[in-house]
Amino acid sequence: MPALDKFTEYIDTHAESFIKRLSEAVAIKSISSDARRREDVIAMGNWLDGELKKLDVETKLVDLGTQVMQGQTLQLPPAILGRLGSDPKKKTVLIYGHYDVQPALLSDGWNSDPFTLTVDEATGRLYGRGSTDDKGPILGWLNVIEAHRSLKLDLPVNLRFCFEGMEENGSEGLDELIQSEVAKGQDGWFNGVDCVCISDNYWLNTRQPALTYGLRGITYFSINITGPGQDLHSGAFGRTVHEPMTDLVKLMSKLVDHDGKILIPGVDEMVPPPDEEELKLYTAIDYSIADIEHAAGGKIAISSNKEAVLMGRMRYPSLSIHGIEGAFSEVGAKTVIPAKVGGKFSIRLVPPQTPENVNPLVISYLEAEFAKLNSKNKLQVEYIHGGKPWVTNPKHWNFEAAKKAIQTVFNVTPDYTREGGSIPVTLTFAESLGVNVLLLPMGRADDGAHSTNEKLDRSNFIEGSKLLGLYLHEVAAI
Amino acid sequence: MPALDKFTEYIDTHAESFIKRLSEAVAIKSISSDARRREDVIAMGNWLDGELKKLDVETKLVDLGTQVMQGQTLQLPPAILGRLGSDPKKKTVLIYGHYDVQPALLSDGWNSDPFTLTVDEATGRLYGRGSTDDKGPILGWLNVIEAHRSLKLDLPVNLRFCFEGMEENGSEGLDELIQSEVAKGQDGWFNGVDCVCISDNYWLNTRQPALTYGLRGITYFSINITGPGQDLHSGAFGRTVHEPMTDLVKLMSKLVDHDGKILIPGVDEMVPPPDEEELKLYTAIDYSIADIEHAAGGKIAISSNKEAVLMGRMRYPSLSIHGIEGAFSEVGAKTVIPAKVGGKFSIRLVPPQTPENVNPLVISYLEAEFAKLNSKNKLQVEYIHGGKPWVTNPKHWNFEAAKKAIQTVFNVTPDYTREGGSIPVTLTFAESLGVNVLLLPMGRADDGAHSTNEKLDRSNFIEGSKLLGLYLHEVAAI
Numbered sequence: 018m019p020a021l022d023k024f025t026e027y028i029d030t031h032a033e034s035f036i037k038r039l040s041e042a043v044a045i046k047s048i049s050s051d052a053r054r055r056e057d058v059i060a061m062g063n064w065l066d067g068e069l070k071k072l073d074v075e076t077k078l079v080d081l082g083t084q085v086m087q088g089q090t091l092q093l094p095p096a097i098l099g100r101l102g103s104d105p106k107k108k109t110v111l112i113y114g115h116y117d118v119q120p121a122l123l124s125d126g127w128n129s130d131p132f133t134l135t136v137d138e139a140t141g142r143l144y145g146r147g148s149t150d151d152k153g154p155i156l157g158w159l160n161v162i163e164a165h166r167s168l169k170l171d172l173p174v175n176l177r178f179c180f181e182g183m184e185e186n187g188s189e190g191l192d193e194l195i196q197s198e199v200a201k202g203q204d205g206w207f208n209g210v211d212c213v214c215i216s217d218n219y220w221l222n223t224r225q226p227a228l229t230y231g232l233r234g235i236t237y238f239s240i241n242i243t244g245p246g247q248d249l250h251s252g253a254f255g256r257t258v259h260e261p262m263t264d265l266v267k268l269m270s271k272l273v274d275h276d277g278k279i280l281i282p283g284v285d286e287m288v289p290p291p292d293e294e295e296l297k298l299y300t301a302i303d304y305s306i307a308d309i310e311h312a313a314g315g316k317i318a319i320s321s322n323k324e325a326v327l328m329g330r331m332r333y334p335s336l337s338i339h340g341i342e343g344a345f346s347e348v349g350a351k352t353v354i355p356a357k358v359g360g361k362f363s364i365r366l367v368p369p370q371t372p373e374n375v376n377p378l379v380i381s382y383l384e385a386e387f388a389k390l391n392s393k394n395k396l397q398v399e400y401i402h403g404g405k406p407w408v409t410n411p412k413h414w415n416f417e418a419a420k421k422a423i424q425t426v427f428n429v430t431p432d433y434t435r436e437g438g439s440i441p442v443t444l445t446f447a448e449s450l451g452v453n454v455l456l457l458p459m460g461r462a463d464d465g466a467h468s469t470n471e472k473l474d475r476s477n478f479i480e481g482s483k484l485l486g487l488y489l490h491e492v493a494a495i
Numbered sequence: 496m497p498a499l500d501k502f503t504e505y506i507d508t509h510a511e512s513f514i515k516r517l518s519e520a521v522a523i524k525s526i527s528s529d530a531r532r533r534e535d536v537i538a539m540g541n542w543l544d545g546e547l548k549k550l551d552v553e554t555k556l557v558d559l560g561t562q563v564m565q566g567q568t569l570q571l572p573p574a575i576l577g578r579l580g581s582d583p584k585k586k587t588v589l590i591y592g593h594y595d596v597q598p599a600l601l602s603d604g605w606n607s608d609p610f611t612l613t614v615d616e617a618t619g620r621l622y623g624r625g626s627t628d629d630k631g632p633i634l635g636w637l638n639v640i641e642a643h644r645s646l647k648l649d650l651p652v653n654l655r656f657c658f659e660g661m662e663e664n665g666s667e668g669l670d671e672l673i674q675s676e677v678a679k680g681q682d683g684w685f686n687g688v689d690c691v692c693i694s695d696n697y698w699l700n701t702r703q704p705a706l707t708y709g710l711r712g713i714t715y716f717s718i719n720i721t722g723p724g725q726d727l728h729s730g731a732f733g734r735t736v737h738e739p740m741t742d743l744v745k746l747m748s749k750l751v752d753h754d755g756k757i758l759i760p761g762v763d764e765m766v767p768p769p770d771e772e773e774l775k776l777y778t779a780i781d782y783s784i785a786d787i788e789h790a791a792g793g794k795i796a797i798s799s800n801k802e803a804v805l806m807g808r809m810r811y812p813s814l815s816i817h818g819i820e821g822a823f824s825e826v827g828a829k830t831v832i833p834a835k836v837g838g839k840f841s842i843r844l845v846p847p848q849t850p851e852n853v854n855p856l857v858i859s860y861l862e863a864e865f866a867k868l869n870s871k872n873k874l875q876v877e878y879i880h881g882g883k884p885w886v887t888n889p890k891h892w893n894f895e896a897a898k899k900a901i902q903t904v905f906n907v908t909p910d911y912t913r914e915g916g917s918i919p920v921t922l923t924f925a926e927s928l929g930v931n932v933l934l935l936p937m938g939r940a941d942d943g944a945h946s947t948n949e950k951l952d953r954s955n956f957i958e959g960s961k962l963l964g965l966y967l968h969e970v971a972a973i
């Protein structure tokens with residue numbers, strides 16, 4: 018039997034033990050945004066470190082220091098750097114993943130305990146917090162290494178690992194760690210890395226494997242309007258003063274049209290229209306209006322044209338209004354005139370947009386529109402945070418290797434996708450290492466990462482583990 | 496010495512004991528909206544009942560039953576009905592007040608313990624929760640009765656009392672009590688009432704006593720927009736679906752102009768413009784733009800014309816936007832597309848407006864404007880609550896009596912005001928008893944009822960007690 022057939026057979030025959038290892042990982046409540054669970058996040062880091070060591074991966078737990086959160090000074094969970102193989106004749110692949118998870122409570126609407134991996138035999142779904150985001154994909158890499166060790170197959174590439182425990186809570190300390198390791202050159206853990214592979218996103222639908230070559234950036238603002246010295250009673254003050262909320266809703270109504278067009282002059286215009294060849298990319302994607310409406314949970318697609326919807330997510334900027342700070346937001350009927358309100362909105366950015374070139378357009382537009390209101394209130398446009406978009410070349414050998422592996426495992430050509438959101442570490446790796454970064458998703462569009470009843474399909478976990486292994490072999494064969 | 500001079504002298508010479516009685520009342524934390532303080536509210540009712548009995552007022556504590564609040568079933572504090580005098584040759588005046596107060600914590604920003612009446616000798620201010628709203632005015636009536644008893648002066652009118660302990664929390668049970676007492680006719684406590692006097696509002700400024708002859712009504716709405724099945728991530732869904740917040744801010748931007756004009760067709764138009772004579776009323780009022788800007792805490796007056804500002808508060812409807820339920824409202828930067836949002840706004844109503852004739856205009860306008868948005872989301876315009884406005888004849892003998900009393904005590908002619916807010920019991924008394932209701936404020940515009948550092952000026956308490964007494968004599972002399 019050829020070596021790769023032995024590998025895929027091993028993955029199949031050891032599926033139950035892989036699922037058992039995943040259930041051990043899911044059972045550790047590594048919620049990075051909850052101060053009460055910080056010890057569990059650290060325990061999860063130690064568990065993962067132990068699993069890596071069992072597979073002879075050389076590791077280093079990096080102390081990232083402390084943070085102040087929810088009024089407490091907390092130890093940051095360690096980053097785990099790992100190394101397996103140093104053959105100068107082999108390519109070196111750097112793998113990123115995160116071992117922390119989003120919060121989850123049974124009472125949020127889960128059908129089973131979120132921290133007990135629950136197998137639905139009928140559907141083949143593995144339910145549990147972190148199953149798909151991102152414990153399943155991380156363990157996929159461990160499955161690959163275990164199979165090679167057990168079968169005494171030589172790994173075709175050198176591996177480097179960078180695992181963190183703060184991804185769901187701002188990746189505190191990670192950028193600095195990566196940059197400092199890169200700066201160490203030959204003495205750093207990332208020395209000689211030829212490409213990066215991140216498995217922390219999802220297929221575009223529930224049917225078709227995907228390769229992801231782009232992410233949108235973001236610029237996030239608060240439109241702050243002040244006037245009264247304190248909250249006022251609408252009975253006593255209604256129609257006697259300029260009310261900040263009146264001004265705010267007028268400004269917020271001028272940001273975006275119902276069809277998604279951004280009304281801030283110059284923002285949409287920065288993005289060139291797709292050419293014929295690019296349009297074909299979207300036509301080729303296995304996607305329908307039913308997919309978006311299923312995912313959104315409502316018949317509210319912005320267009321009946323599939324390509325328009327896909328481009329709205331992948332290659333155009335978008336503007337969303339998130340809410341208002343300082344106004345009445347409870348159940349009930351309070352008759353308040355809020356004194357100080359902040360309208361929150363963000364723009365998802367695509368190349369060539371950056372916060373640096375978009376923000377001045379946003380600020381000057383809002384100031385000009387506010388001036389038209391003839392209000393005696395005060396406007397301050399506050400930039401809260403931002404990040405650049407990322408797009409790479411999907412014809413790079415890193416992507417070609419993954420494409421061939423998908424063809425072998427799934428017998429289909431992958432969808433080439435760009436994600437609407439951002440995975441900031443992608444840009445950090447791309448810019449600091451100067452190598453190609455591949456996003457190679459394991460899970461499906463309906464996995465419900467960050468939501469209730471998060472799941473990973475058994476087939477995605479098992480075939481996905483095969484895919485990760487074959488991808489490494491294809492990288493070596495390039 | 497004439498009898499009335501003896502009366503005013505008694506008030507002056509017993510000021511310290513009146514302030515001491517007020518400090519006893521302020522010390523009882525009768526916060527009706529806080530379940531933990533319900534026993535204190537009931538204790539306050541018992542204290543007040545005891546003080547009335549000491550003055551030979553015949554009283555009845557009315558059990559208003561229970562309510563469910565903050566998850567507990569609570570006894571409602573008693574309403575206190577009182578009777579003093581039954582001379583058929585005298586007029587009968589019904590007096591209303593409330594013995595409950597708003598919440599207050601030192602940590603809210605008070606300069607002294609809110610439940611310790613604190614006298615600032617330099618300014619003559621009496622600081623404490625309930626000092627002006629409404630314990631001071633209630634005790635003003637007790638001061639009047641005590642003076643007459645001690646001086647063996649005959650009270651010039653029969654008195655009836657209706658005191659409640661739930662005014663700051665919806666006046667639970669009060670309307671039903673009033674209507675049932677009225678329905679009892681000769682057997683009821685309100686039999687033979689000729690007029691009503693309520694001291695539970697404020698001068699328009701800090702200088703000039705006022706008589707109040709109107710209150711605005713209200714109609715309160717939530718614009719509910721739904722679409723997605725759950726909150727969505729703006730990265731994944733931005734520019735792919737119709738977002739409820741986009742629709743909501745567009746609708747809310749079409750409600751009111753920065754100058755206070757209501758944009759819902761037909762609403763402003765229901766209110767006839769003032770004639771020459773009415774305009775003179777506003778010109779006569781002791782008020783300036785500086786007053787409104789001082790009260791609002793900002794230079795945001797809607798007009799530089801004093802009459803326009805006064806009419807905006809008193810005789811025109813107003814529309815205020817209060818906030819949004821269901822959207823992101825915290826500090827920070829969450830990238831959510833909220834699935835279900837409710838935009839809260841209310842319209843203060845003036846005659847001939849009522850919720851019944853205004854609501855259809857609101858609903859049909861919002862539905863028409865929503866249709867123009869071409870959104871696939873769903874709109875529901877939800878009416879939350881409402882109440883009618885009230886205006887009475889300020890030339891009625893009840894008002895004439897109060898005007899003469901003000902001229903005697905303060906040597907000025909009062910401002911004739913209409914309040915922008917509502918005191919619902921006013922309308923209940925006016926409609927169920929069919930007699931004139933006078934609003935006779937004791938405190939000043941800057942007393943800070945419902946706010947931190949609530950106060951009643953010593954002079955307002957003492958001269959105000961004289962005013963209440965002389966008002967009764969003027970009623971008798973009419």
Ligand SMILES: [Zn+2]
Pocket residue numbers: 115150151184217
């Ligand atoms: Zn993730």
Ligand SMILES: [Zn+2]
Pocket residue numbers: 119150185466467
């Ligand atoms: Zn995540």
Ligand SMILES: [Zn+2]
Pocket residue numbers: 593628629662695
């Ligand atoms: Zn009051």
Ligand SMILES: [Zn+2]
Pocket residue numbers: 597628663944945
């Ligand atoms: Zn009050």
